[in-house]
Amino acid sequence: MTDIDDTHTDLYGPVTDWANDFDHAVPEYNERAHEIWAEFQATECPMARSERYSGLWAPFSHEFVHEIAYDTDHFTSQGVVVNTGRPMIEAPVGPAPPITSDPPFHNIARRLLLPPFAPKVIAEWEPEVRRLCNDLLDRMGDITDGESIVDGATQYAQSIPVNVIARMLGFPTEDEELFRGFVHDVLERINEPVEERMQFMGLLDAYLDEQITDHINNPRDDLTTYLMNVEIDGNKLSHEHVRGSIVLLLIAGIDTTWSAIGSSLWHLGTHPDDLSRLANDPEVxxxxxEEFLRAYAPVTMARLVKEDHDFHGCPMKANDWVLLPFPAANRDPAQFERATEFVIDRQVNRHGAFGLGIHRCLGSNLARLELKVAIEEFVARFPSFTVDGDVTWSVGQIRGPRRLPLRVLATS
Amino acid sequence: MRVEVDTDTCQGHNRCFTIAPELFDVDDFGTAVVIGDGSVPVELEDKARLAEANCPEFAIKIIE
Incomplete structure (x- = not known):
């Protein structure tokens, strides 16, 4: 089992020059993200670069992010998590289809997974998500207004998506801690030597092989069984495709929503007017x-450069990483009015929290449901609370609080 | 007023269906479709404009 607090080898170290030696795995990045993005957006070329990760670019304007997201000719999705290595399974399939797939295979792999995540199918999960949120709130024990401090990240946000996706996949929910370990390994231990990454990726694959074998022996009505039986042109998916898609669902379905819920609670715990509005006017x-999703979008995606080319004066080389910081694009004053403000009833909001173009987050309907219900139930139970204590943030492409001490000021 | 969805451009963000379920539906793949011939009753014109203004892919058109 992986241990979240283990020490590991960071190949690169701290950053002093964000424009030329950029690294999003440095804790300071997610802590100061909003300031860093604003600084870049005020410059003529809102693009950072780095020799780290064997070549990395990071655009911060809506214009650049938008352009790259739609350009599948110059950028491949074969790798979507920047790390010290490069993906072993080639385009157009990639290691975790369909998120790592390119056209035309992408659409084939994606259409297999769209129906189980379609809006009306996901809506049926609402009572279950609501029950889960209330269970977590009940488990916080006796609360004394003005005195009790609960952790919005560890006691609440982090348990919601992991339980839902484990049930959808038909995996043991008691392995919750293990799943969080895998997610931490894949998404946060990105600056470790390739050999170390191979080791923990191997552990994840071995766990999933075990689960797939269990589904062969005990078929049941869940997404894992669905993936094992579904066909493309009369052929079942390869074992690697099934396992890769499960990696995608497990990794993408946990950390992202957990971060969105945590950041939203952080906002409400630091902006009492917005909390009070939500508590008194649930219709808002x-x-x-959508404003939580715009202002606190948790997910930065990535691409690999297909071939050497010039992007707005930036000499991109084949196999360089390119980050797609949708969260920064969502706060670009060139695209949004009052971009850096949280406007609770913002009417026009074409945010790209779930990405733009063909790779729109497959789980967006589930993520939205979980985020909405999680905030509603938290605010219904605790209509007044405030951030009180040290908040720690994740590192890497997914941004959200990992420790979020909230002092409860009122209980309903 | 009428609404149209470009189903090639729609990526299934599901914003229109949430804002104006009287005017938009979604198919089994999450792609938006207009209900009926897309005609918008006067009392739903504001909702139609809101749906258009929130589509991240610019897939909705309003014809007046």
Whole structure:
């Protein structure tokens, strides 16, 4: 089992020059993200570069992010998590289809997974998500207003998506801690030597092989069984495709929503007017939900450069990483009015929290449901709370609080 | 007023269906489709404009 607090080898170290030696795995990046993005957006070329990770680019304007997201000719999705290595399974399939797939295979692999995540199918999970949130709130024990401190990240946000996706996949929910370990390994231990990454990726593959074998022996009505039986042109998916898609669902379905819930609670715990509005006017949630997603989008995606080419004066080389910071694009004043403000009832909000173009987050309907219900139930139970204590943030492409001490000021 | 969805451009963000379920539906793949011939009753014109203004892919058109 992986241990979240283990020490590991960071190949690169601290950053002093964000423009030329960029690294999003440095804790300071997610802590100061909003300031860093604003600094870049105020310059003429909002693009950072780095020799780290064997070549990395990071654009911060909506214009650049938008352009790269739609350009599947110059950028491949074969790798979507920047790390010291490069993906072993080639395009157009990639290691975790369909997120790592390129056209035309991408659409084939994606259409297999769209129906189980379609809006009306996901809506049926609402009572279960609500029950789960209330269970977690109940488990916080006796609360004394003005005195009790709960951790919005570890006691609440982090347990919601992991339980839902484990049930959808038909995996043991008691392995919750193990899943969080895998997610931490894949998404946060990105600056470790390739050999170390191979080791923990091997552990994840071995665990999934075990689960797939268990599904062969005990078929049941879940997504894993669905993936094992579904066919493309009369052929079942390869073992690697099934396992890769499960990696995608498990990794992408946990950390992302957990981070969105945590950041939203952080916002409410630091902006009492918005908390009070939400507590007294629950109808505003229709707009507030999208504003949480815009202002605190958790997910930065990545691409690999296909061939050497010039991008707005930047000499990109084949196999360089390119980050796609949708969260930064969502706060670009060139695209959004009052971009850096949280406007709880913002009416026009074409945010790209779930990506733009063909790779729109497959789980966006589930993520939205979990985020909405999680905030509604938290605010219904605790209509007044405030951040009180040290908050720690994740590192890497997914941004959200990992420790979020909240002092409860009122319980309903 | 009428609404149209470009189903090639729609990526299934599901914003229009959330804002105006009277005007938009989604198919089994999450792609948006207009209900009926896309005609918008006067009382739903604001909702139609809101749906258009929130589509991240610019897939909705309003014809007046």
């Amino acid at each position: 949630m229709t707009f507030a939900l």
